[in-house]
Structures are given as structure tokens and as C-alpha cells.
Amino acid sequence: MVAMQQEIQRVALSDAKILITGESGVGKELVAMSVHAQSERSERPFITVNCAGLPETLLESELFGHVKGSFTGAYRDKPGMLEKADEGTIFLDEIGEMSLRMQGMLLRFLETGELQKVGADRVGRRIDVRVIAATNRALSEMVAQGLFREDLFYRINVINIHVPPLRERRDDIPLLVDHFFENMGRNNGNRPQVSPEAYVALAEYPWPGNVRELANVIERILVSGAGPTIGADDIPIEIRTQRSISLRPKRERRRTVADDLLKRMTVNHESFWTAVYPLYMQREITRGHLRELVSKGLEEAKGNYKIVTKLFNMEPGDYKRFLNFLRKHDCQLPFRDYR
Ligand SMILES: Nc1ncnc2c1ncn2[C@@H]1O[C@H](COP(=O)(O)OP(=O)(O)O)[C@@H](O)[C@H]1O
Numbered sequence: 001m002v003a004m005q006q007e008i009q010r011v012a013l014s015d016a017k018i019l020i021t022g023e024s025g026v027g028k029e030l031v032a033m034s035v036h037a038q039s040e041r042s043e044r045p046f047i048t049v050n051c052a053g054l055p056e057t058l059l060e061s062e063l064f065g066h067v068k069g070s071f072t073g074a075y076r077d078k079p080g081m082l083e084k085a086d087e088g089t090i091f092l093d094e095i096g097e098m099s100l101r102m103q104g105m106l107l108r109f110l111e112t113g114e115l116q117k118v119g120a121d122r123v124g125r126r127i128d129v130r131v132i133a134a135t136n137r138a139l140s141e142m143v144a145q146g147l148f149r150e151d152l153f154y155r156i157n158v159i160n161i162h163v164p165p166l167r168e169r170r171d172d173i174p175l176l177v178d179h180f181f182e183n184m185g186r187n188n189g190n191r192p193q194v195s196p197e198a199y200v201a202l203a204e205y206p207w208p209g210n211v212r213e214l215a216n217v218i219e220r221i222l223v224s225g226a227g228p229t230i231g232a233d234d235i236p237i238e239i240r241t242q243r244s245i246s247l248r249p250k251r252e253r254r255r256t257v258a259d260d261l262l263k264r265m266t267v268n269h270e271s272f273w274t275a276v277y278p279l280y281m282q283r284e285i286t287r288g289h290l291r292e293l294v295s296k297g298l299e300e301a302k303g304n305y306k307i308v309t310k311l312f313n314m315e316p317g318d319y320k321r322f323l324n325f326l327r328k329h330d331c332q333l334p335f336r337d338y339r
């Protein structure tokens with residue numbers, strides 16, 4: 001985290017576009033806010049636009065604004081978020097979810113700095129914003145699949161800040177636990193004592209939902225009326241019992257590896273090609289793990305490999321490549337066993 005603070009400081013003043021990558025809940029928005037706060041634009045607005053939350057036409061008018069009468073319900077001129085963020089920073093969250101058409105419009109804005117409002121017959125004024133974008137998707141892969149424009153990718157990815165998942169920076173967990181107990185507690189400043197066993201349980205859980213999930217768990221502990229000391233018993237049972245792979249005894253370990261990988265794909269929306277494939281090719285997981293993962297997928301998908309492809313967060317077009325890969329490595333389990 002200290003390394004990240006330094007990186008943020010270093011890039012904050014440059015005014016270059018930044019792409020923040022990392023799983024959901026790792027703190028990407030917080031990083032963006034922190035860049036803005038340390039930049040020369042800090043006195044000007046920081047505006048977040050969630051590109052995943054809105055249908056395309058609404059997102060267009062949200063970003064660029066619209067003129068009165070441009071569509072049903074457009075009773076008056078409305079400034080867009082880009083205009084509101086003038087001289088400040090715009091944070092485009094979940095940019096990987098933007099449609100190709102919107103990507104084109106955003107690219108044109110980035111190239112010219114000129115605002116084209118919905119329904120306006122001429123180009124509007126120039127806007128000066130710093131753009132910070134974030135995504136939990138592998139944008140370079142989306143580029144390869146034709147789902148994300150390559151020219152836009154290079155334009156927004158001038159500086160890349162990757163925020164690692166919480167399970168890869170376990171040293172941060174006790175600090176965050178203390179931080180949340182301190183800030184969420186009702187009797188301000190009088191935070192509960194956390195026992196070593198409780199810290200250990202919290203530090204060993206894999207946190208698929210990252211810091212957001214950790215904050216929620218601390219809040220749950222607080223509202224469930226824990227006393228002045230937090231013991232292992234106060235930690236929710238599913239947190240205590242689900243420990244990370246490396247800490248498991250060997251016999252159970254295999255099961256958890258497959259579970260963990262499955263979760264990365266189903267909960268964190270990582271693709272099989274990024275979450276599993278490289279680990280297997282680098283022999284960090286065995287054929288046994290892979291077969292077990294396939295078996296779990298088939299179980300869930302009732303023997304339908306097409307659904308397994310979806311479940312493992314691949315594009316429908318990857319189906320053939322996936323099956324070829326499994327066949328080649330002797331991991332194509334007979335689907336009939338799962339019907
Ligand atoms: N280092 C941190 N310290 C305190 N809270 C954090 C930290 N990182 C993330 N959070 C909190 O976790 C939640 C998720 O963070 P957010 O920035 O929204 O993640 P993301 O945008 O990557 O999904 C927010 O409530 C945020 O305040």
C-alpha cells in the first residue's frame with residue numbers, strides 16, 4: 001500500500017490519462033479520488049460516471065449532455081458530466097462495459113476535446129478534463145476479441161495502475177480491520193480489541209469481494225453487538241471456515257484450489273484464460289486441479305460444455321478453443337456423467 005501511495009503521488013501531477021485495473025472492490029475508485037486530490041486539479045470537481053449502470057443512450061446524454069427537445073423527456077438543456085468536470089477529473093468506472101458505439105464517441109471527444117451534445121447541430125465548446133478510467137476486465141483481451149477499440153485502449157492506458165486483490169496483500173488486512181473498526185464503531189474512538197485469533201481468521205480468508213467485502217463483514221460484526229473484545233467466535237462462520245489454499249492441509253488442498261479458481265471466474269468475473277490457463281501452463285496447478293475444476297463446472301452446468309464456457313467467463317466464440325485445450329491436455333471429461 002505504501003508503494004501504491006508513492007505511485008499515486010508520482011502520477012498525480014503529470015495530468016496523463018490513467019487506467020486503473022483490478023478486481024471489483026479492491027479500491028479503484030479510491031485510488032482515482034486520491035490521484036485527483038493530489039493533482040493540480042484538486043480544487044475542481046471529481047466526477048464519477050459508472051459506464052456499466054446505464055443503457056447506451058442514457059450514458060451518452062449523461063456524459064455529453066443534451067439539448068432541449070432532443071428526445072422525449074428532454075425538456076431542457078442538460079449539461080453532461082464531462083462539462084461538469086471541466087478543469088477537473090472525470091472517472092469513467094467500468095469502462096470495459098461501454099458499447100463499441102459509445103467507445104467511438106468517447107474517442108472522438110478525447111481526440112478533439114470538443115463536446116458534441118445529444119441533439120445539438122454543432123460541436124460545443126472545448127472541455128479540459130483529466131480522464132481516469134477503471135475496469136475489472138482484461139481490456140487487452142477484449143481488444144483481441146474485438147470488444148474494445150484498440151485506439152481507445154491505447155489512448156486511455158497511458159499510465160496503468162494495477163490494484164492487486166486483497167488476498168495478494170494480506171499484510172494490509174489487519175490495518176484495514178483496525179481502520180474499519182475505528183471508523184464504523186458507534187462509540188467513536190473506542191474501538192474493540194481484536195484478538196490474534198480473529199486477525200488470523202480474517203487474514204486467511206480469500207476475500208473474493210476484496211476490501212468492499214471486508215468492510216461489510218466488519219460492519220456485520222459491529223451490528224451483531226460484539227463486546228469490547230472480538231474473538232474468533234465473533235467472526236462469521238463462513239469467513240472462519242473458508243481459508244486460502246496455501247494454508248490448507250494437503251488432503252483438502254486440492255478441493256480448495258478448484259473452488260478458489262471457480263470462484264475467481266464466477267464471482268470475480270475473471271476469464272478462464274486469465275485465471276486458470278496461465279497457472280496450468282506454468283505448472284502452478286496440476287492436471288488434477290484442472291480436471292476437478294472442469295468437473296465442478298460440468299456439475300453446475302448439468303453436463304453442458306456451452307454453459308461451462310459461460311460459467312468460466314469466456315466468450316461464446318471461445319467454446320471450440322476451450323474444448324480443444326481440454327482434449328489436448330486430457331481434461332475433457334465425458335459430459336454424459338453429469339446429465
Ligand atoms: N485502502 C482502503 N482503505 C479504506 N477503505 C478502502 C480501501 N480500499 C477500498 N476501500 C473501501 O472499499 C470499498 C470498495 O472500494 P472501491 O474504490 O469502490 O473499489 P472498486 O472501485 O475497485 O470496486 C469502498 O467502500 C472503499 O471506501
Ligand SMILES: [Mg+2]
Pocket residue numbers: 025028029093
Ligand atoms: Mg467501483
